[in-house]
Amino acid sequence: MKFQTAVDIDATPATVWRILTDVESWPKWSASMTSVERLQQGELAVGSTARVTQPKLKVAVYTVTECEPGKSFVWEMQGTGVKVRATHFVEDKGDGHARMVLGIEQSGALSGLIAMFYGKLTRQYVTMEAEGLKRAAETETAEKAE
Template structure:
């Protein structure tokens, strides 16, 4: 069960949404929740097994491993640190009339997940909401 999940509808096809969402190295251009995204091992666009270095404001540098990649509908990546595994999911669903629903979810597991989740809950929600809002503003129909 996600620690936090939110969705929005976008007036664009899943393919148009996926084009923006899957270009992970350009995420900092459209979301203030990321200052730097760099593929450090694997193909671009990513695939299962690709490692990505992500810098975010007020957070430690993290290495994320793409563990699910299903264009143009879904990708997820995981990061492990200090007894916590964090998974971030990105789901794009088709809607009638060429529209899409995008859902972003964060799930934390592990022995210290309760502690880290409690300490970062507000920032996590703020960053997920910023990513979703930035994606919606960036995608062109």
């Protein structure tokens, strides 16, 4: 299963990136996350790990496998019969605006079965995350402008 969504955000790419990479704050702006716990200190970078708890899903540990600071990161988790790869891209649209592109890909022997049972939920969660990030970044931008 592959799914991708994009949302335009009335905030700078730097603001979007900062909120996006503060992964422990995700539950504050997305109901798709119950908790996210970084397993080490410091900037999000290749090798960083986080324990992610989501409603209706097993707790998973994601490891950052790619990172271009200010622009993108990819993290992955491996479960029984499935590998999940989640992508996060911040695009600069100019004039202080950004586009956030979130994607998820599931592969492995059980990925088809998992997609059958959890595909709709997975797509809902990715969409909720994009919309939540948009609200968080635009709210912060509006508050700073006041």
